[in-house]
Amino acid sequence: QQPVQSPQAVILREGEDAVINCSSSKALYSVHWYRQKHGEAPVFLMILLKGGEQKGHEKISASFNEKKQQSSLYLTASQLSYSGTYFCGTEVGGSEKLVFGKGTKLTVNP
Amino acid sequence: DTEVTQTPKHLVMGMTNKKSLKCEQHMGHRAMYWYKQKAKKPPELMFVYSYEKLSINESVPSRFSPECPNSSLLNLHLHALQPEDSALYLCASSQEELSRLDEKLFFGSGTQLSVL
Numbered sequence: 001q002q003p004v005q006s007p008q009a010v011i012l013r014e015g016e017d018a019v020i021n022c023s024s025s026k027a028l029y030s031v032h033w034y035r036q037k038h039g040e041a042p043v044f045l046m047i048l049l050k051g052g053e054q055k056g057h058e059k060i061s062a063s064f065n066e067k068k069q070q071s072s073l074y075l076t077a078s079q080l081s082y083s084g085t086y087f088c089g090t091e092v093g094g095s096e097k098l099v100f101g102k103g104t105k106l107t108v109n110p
Numbered sequence: 111d112t113e114v115t116q117t118p119k120h121l122v123m124g125m126t127n128k129k130s131l132k133c134e135q136h137m138g139h140r141a142m143y144w145y146k147q148k149a150k151k152p153p154e155l156m157f158v159y160s161y162e163k164l165s166i167n168e169s170v171p172s173r174f175s176p177e178c179p180n181s182s183l184l185n186l187h188l189h190a191l192q193p194e195d196s197a198l199y200l201c202a203s204s205q206e207e208l209s210r211l212d213e214k215l216f217f218g219s220g221t222q223l224s225v226l
Contacts, residue, residue: 032214041114041200041217042153049212087152096141096166096208098215100152 001026003090005101012078012108020104022088023070031064031071032089032098035082042087045073078108114218116201122224125191131221133184133201141207142184143215144176145200153200159184160207191225198222 003024010018022031030049034042048064048071059076075082085105089098114135123129133142141160145153158166159178167176173195175187184201202215 030212034215034217041219042215044214044216047212047214091208096143096158096160097155097168098208099155103150103152 001092002099003031003088003101005086005088005104007104008102009105010107012106014080014108014110015077016108018075018078018106020073020075020086020088020106021070022072022090022101023068024090026069026090026092028064028066028069028071029091031062032091033062033071033073034087034089034100035084036087036103037084045086075106078106080108080110082106083108114201114203114216116199116218116221118221119219120222120224122226123188123191124226125193127191128187128189130188131186131199131201131223133186133218134182135203135216136182137203137205137216138181139203139205139216140181141204141213142178143202143204144184144186145202145217147198147200147220149198157186165207188223191223193225196223196225 003022006021032047033045036042062073064071085103087100087103089100117132144156147153156170157176162178173190177185198220200220201218204213
């Protein structure tokens with residue numbers, strides 16, 4: 001039931017772009033994206049609902065492909081502040097249970 | 111106030127101790143959660159309270175005992191823990207139940223627990 005994230009880690013230079021993928025073997029109702037910096041709490045970025053919509057937050061956007069049961073997070077013109085571990089979370093069967101993927105560690109260097 | 115406050119920030123306890131973790135939010139959220147996070151791992155759900163009633167228990171050992179005294183407060187009582195229980199314990203809340211979709215989790219900064 002745990003969604004699969006890829007890649008496990010990404011190293012970028014400031015200004016470069018990255019894509020993080022999240023896929024599930026189960027039908028998805030929604031996909032959450034969170035970012036956690038070292039020693040801090042996870043912070044909500046955005047939620048994608050059924051319908052293949054895209055959303056944006058600063059220079060971070062995401063898409064949700066219901067048919068492929070996957071979501072992608074796009075980080076454009078990365079900034080140093082984007083460094084952290086990104087988790088996608090998927091809801092299990094419309095319950096209160098949000099299951100997180102193993103995370104993608106993003107490092108942005110000057 | 112858009113914060114979820116957790117106390118204490120750090121806790122060291124022996125295997126025979128009894129301690130409690132506290133979580134508080136004043137955003138009027140009706141769902142509250144306990145997650146456990148090991149180093150370099152994702153948060154794992156332990157318990158969910160919805161409208162002050164326990165709605166999900168993810169087969170957590172009985173040495174962890176949750177309590178929701180009111181809609182703003184969530185406790186996690188710890189007793190006879192094992193060293194493998196050492197982890198970051200995160201509390202979270204949401205306006206309504208996640209099943210209503212378009213709901214998001216607000217996380218507290220966590221309690222780093224070490225069991226000796």
